[in-house]
Amino acid sequence: MFGLDYSWLADPAYQQWLLTGVVNTLKLAALSSSAAILIGMLGALGLTLRIFWIDALIELFVEVFRNTPPLLQMLFAYFTLSSLGLRVTDPSTGLSVPLLSAFACAAISLSLFGGALAIEAFRSGIETMPRAIVDAARSLGYGRWARFWRIEAPIAARICLPGLTNILTNLFKTTSQASVITVPELMYYAGQIYNDTFRTLEVMILVLLIYVVLVSILTFAMARLEALMAFPGYGRGH
């Protein structure tokens, strides 16, 4: 059809590459998303303490990781962490190898990048907390911690969920840049396949469709979660 040639797809080797690529992409996305959410929560929680040097540290972290290209962060992690002497001797081969694999470097840098964005998302959720809610909680005798866990956090989580969906979809797509530091994820194998077959357009169309499907599953799941968590009577909760 349209002169596109997909006969290479019948090759079990290419099928295996694609499958491995998808699995590694999913692993990288799942790992960095979870870590990003955790970093986001801890960071936003740290900001509620209103302690000067903690604020300054978190702000610095956010500025550095939000304002630089994730690809650069990944390259930086890949080339510096291994050359900084973080190497171990592989007991089976006796060779000196980097302590952190390309995959680990990609996962770490994506987690920090996503974490910086998540801190901002969670912070906005907490900071837009209506004054009235805080007053009501205080007048009922809630102390600072109980107020945060019982009232502010559950409300903030719902406020910042749409923003979090954006961050997670972006983070998912950014995993493709890990191919540059040889992480064998979907984009990496796509390159391998078209270098082998010269079927660049066909491979790109297929990979594009795979990303559309995978990211759509994510956004669909997030939309479901949003609907489930919505306050009945407000917005999606109607």
Place this chain on the structure above:
Amino acid sequence: MNRVDALIELDNVRKSFGDVPVLKGISMFVQKGEAVCIIGPSGSGKSTVLRCINGLIPVDDGFVRVGAHRVHEMRSEKQMRALRHQVAMVFQQYNLFPHRTALENIMMAPIQVLGHDRAEVEERARKLLKKVRLSEKADSYPGQLSGGQQQRVAIARALAMQPDVILFDEVTAALDPETVKDVLFAIRELVEEGLTCILVTHEMKFAREVSQRVCFTDRGLIVESAPPAELFDNPQDPRTREFLGQVL
């Protein structure tokens, strides 16, 4: 009035927000079981008085006592816990927690703050919902209730703390006229049962009917304080007369 016997005592309370003085020396006493209304123009400091009584706003200067609690000396939320147990508050915008049902809103603080037994609290909460005539709305979320219904849930939530005093901060100001009367009915019942109430209100007719005393505030001071019949029918201060002339 004997100030030592009073349940609530404010003496020369001052408070500024930035450079703007809001309270310029408020003194008032409220006896146990008394219903006192505070009326006055917007920005005269009515709501701020209430918030100083339960410690939501720290005072700059002066003396605030509720029962045995010397509120003006309290600095941390922890110190205020016993005070918050004794003094409940109902707000203009209801301020219910949107992620919890009506019943849960009422039960949360007694369980989570006061550590009361869940089963006992639920029984209390259902009784209170019945009292404000919203039994059938126990499982509704605030967003599914009308303003008047939310406000009655908020009153039940305040009562669930088993307070000695309830502060009502313009609780009908955000409601449409036909639901106002349900809320006022609920408050009237509480006053008749002898609960100590301080009400900031713009409902002059209600203030007159329900309260034993009305305080008129203007520009951070209590200008005049008298039983409602006296204050409404024979106001002494020209500012009170001017205000009443505008609103009545």
